[in-house]
Amino acid sequence: MISIGDHHPKKVFSWVWRRTWAATIFSYLLYHGGIQPRIRLRRPDSLALEERETISRGLASGLSMRQIAQDLGRAPSTVSREIGRNGGVVEYRACLAEKTALKRSKRPKPFLLAENVELRKKVSDLLEADWSPEQISGWLKKSSGLGKEMCVSHETIYKSLFIQTRGLFREELKKHLRTKRMFRHARNHKSEAKGPIPDAISIRQRPAEIEDRAVPGHWEGDLILGSNNTAIATVVERHSRFTVLCKLEDRKTASVVDALLAQMAELPTHLLKSLTWDRGAEMAGHKTFTMATNMVVYFCDPSSPWQRGTNENTNGLLRQYFPKGKGMSFYSQAQLDGIANKLNTRPRKTLDFKSPAEVLSEVLR
Secondary structure (H helix, E strand, O other): OOOHHHOOHHHHHHHHHHHHHHHHHHHHHHHHOOOOOOOOOOOOOOOOHHHHHHHHHHHHOOOOHHHHHHHHOOOHHHHHHHHHOOOHHHHOOHHHHHHHHHHHOOOOOOOHHHHOHHHHHHHHHHHHOOOOHHHHHHHHHHHOOOHHHHOOOHHHHHHHHHOHHHOOOOHHHHHHOOOOOOOOOOOOOOOOOOOOOOOOEEHHHOOHHHHOOOOOOEEEEEEEEOHHHOEEEEEEEOOOOOEEEEEOOOOOHHHHHHHHHHHHOOOOHHHOOEEEEOOOHHHOOHHHHHHHHOOEEEEOOOOOHHHHHHHHHHHHHHOOOOOOOOOOOOOOHHHHHHHHHHHHOOOEHHHOOEOHHHHHHHHHO
16 A cells, blocks of 8 residues: 555556556456467568469470579579479479478577587587687588587577576676677777887888798787786787787886797797887897897887788787786786687697697698
């Protein structure tokens, strides 16, 4: 029981109006037995039963698909797909094709990952291992021995992750995606302007053999920045996409060069040919690096991150492990090596879903 003295008159009126309107709707639906389902309508451009009968008679008469299409006023590809999806030339029957088409056109369709429990479990395990939906989809298509039964598109995985009403994946699995975003949308990137570097060799002087990625040993590098002016250095091999991470004490050029030298010294000498760096002042001591490694250092044009696209893309992948706003100083070199190993053993679409470690081992052999 509501007392008007305890509530504002407008609120009381609003509450009474909502209750009355809800009761009216309930009574109406109860009398009529609910909401009438929407009447199914055939799309104007879809094949009718009469057209399917014409296709069936044409096949029985030995007509070609192009002749049947001409009689129907349809494209030959339409007739070809209709016959192919309903048993082929020998087994095509108009009535069965009509029933199959009606069944296929029902909406909403059951979700693939809801019906295939084994596939859903496999996708969930790979998401927990920090694989991207595109990596999962490509790897399943390439390595699955069960054909289409164990294949799923990356778009289906994304929709199952972000549309929680499907109830297929836990909310926590979205945290294993690289971007950590709650919605899928594009993000604009603006690269900051860099100062001049003494005796810098422009990327425009880089030999053509580096551009085609055919020869291994050419690297791209940059810094991933964290909070409190902390950073780590990332170096990526252009041919194999193999990644090396370097712990930095600070962003001064001496610290950056020393860290790069320590990590690059562990690689075979025939993999040390050149390094392409962003226009950052942290590589102002590039001559010291070149003298110690015999690697020529090329610098990109200002505000042109696409000129070292391999490194830019890899840094985007690494943001899964180093989110923006998080400090980098507490990572040890051993931890960075572990993260690099995790990234190097994940399949990459650009490598035909081989891992960078596999490609690099083939080069070394």
